[in-house]
Amino acid sequence: MSDSSYRLVRGLLLAFLGLWLLLTLFPFYWQIITALKDAAETNRTIPTFWPEVWHPENFKLVFAERSNLQALIDSFVIATGNTLASLVLGTLAGYAFARFPRQAGGENLAFWILSNRMFPPVAVLVPMFFLFDATPWGTDSHLSLIILYLVFNMPLATWLMMVFFRDAPRELEEAAYLDGYTPIKAFFKVTLPLVLPGMISVAMLCWIFAWNEYLFANLFVGTAVKTFTIVIPTFTHGSQTLWNLQMAFSLIAMLPPLVLFIVLRRYMVRGLSLGVVKG
């Protein structure tokens, strides 16, 4: 290929990349400016691409409705509860897989645990709906979602923790034994501090998935407990959709995962390469 046509191809590819960047950013741009318009301006026949009057107070107005704040609280409780449970279970199992692979069941068991995250949740959700219905707390509760989200978060936590424990040198642990530490003390004083940074990133990752989850929440809760993910799609005021408030609310709700993502982008691809990003 000649030099000039080679340069042309590169230029075209770069232009395509630039265009794709713009297309990626445009919905965010539209979301932000809509959140700052007033209701009348969002309903114009010809939409404005720059707000005529700025209404930053929309972000406060969202919380005039108590239930919106409550939805964020519900989501927070569920996401945090599930993260803690996934982390405890995942850390212990990950440790066992890393340190005693054969005694803990080996490769096949580890991959079986991982595969639970990949199967479509249809086969699980319909039965679980009827099973939880028969329990005292019912389907419409924090606890039901905290338990259900283990389906996708616990395998992830197990695998990532296994990887982190693998990277932590076992010699340190052995030295601690020689110094007379009990295994439990050695685990908490020596090994756990080594994997703590990894553990925090796993916690954040699990928290994002639980915070963002929509499908399980949509099917299981909705009256006593409402996560923001099911409030936002049904965000209406009387008969009218207040797009500006809806966009303001969604901006507030998506801020935590975006911030966490930027913090832990280094670890993101580990989760990705396990093929398990989607909940």
Added chain:
Amino acid sequence: MAAVAGGAPPEAAAGALPDWFAAKKRRTRPNLIVHRWVPIALVGAPVLVLFGIVVYPTVWMFYHAFQNTNMMRLFRGNWSFVGWENFHAVLTSERFWDSVQHLAQYLVFGACLQVALAAVLALTLYEVVRRDWVRVVVLIVLVLPMMLPPSIVGVLWKFLLTPSNGAINAALLHLGLIDEHIEWFNAGMSLWSIIIADVWNWTALPLLIIYSGRVSLPPAVYEAARVDGASGWLVLRRITLPMLKEVIAIAFIIRFMDAFKFVDLVYVMTSGGPAQSSELPTYIAFQRGIREFEVSEAAAYAIIIFAFSAILITLFLRYLKKVLKAQGIA
């Protein structure tokens, strides 16, 4: 891994394969295990939980796929065995085959298109963009949509695609690409709207996978190709693509596996409508099971979906084992 981190070399790119599960050979030193049952207990807890929340429900589902269970019978406990009747009902219903057609459309224009776009974008980003910090910033921006809650993605795109005064129609009109508003949510277009939102949402996933695959290819090979004077096109076709074959296959399989789970945008954007024109099999399974309480029909749907997923997952795990060990990604 190094991709997003910004250029640090991937651990164990070549040579030292982290073969974690075969670490037992040289162990003659005293075993650290206090009791035989300690590892079993540690692993047992999550395994038990998974039996409770995954295995048991799945078995339940298989059982009821062959009964005539619905809501009433379930609570009275008087369902009975009907054999393959549920599967027969599903496989002869027009609704099912329509949804399969929709799924095929989604696979071709959603999943496959995403991987193709992702491959072009990822390789462009790696080969053509020179500065490291530009790559990192571009990657972060491209990945942002993936981090959003799906319900927000659905609402946002529903808003962008509003036929009468949505931003997309306004922009297309403004640019002169269309003469009149596109009705994004009529029977012919609603599935396309979902696919557009999904492409925006998830193209970054295969992109990241392919990009980090490219980052971890050994530079020595490219050095040799450069010394031999191979053209950029030849290097791409003879070196990069063959070496990325498995990574690209993984990207495809992941998107295909996700396709069988994909349902949240359907719920948020169209609820399967209008007139069932954007229903996917997974969506019907949920509707039949949890909204309409036809448990056994939902079970039949679930098992059909389950079977396809099982094939993909087996395939995926096989590749995953290979690639994880070869690249030391995880």
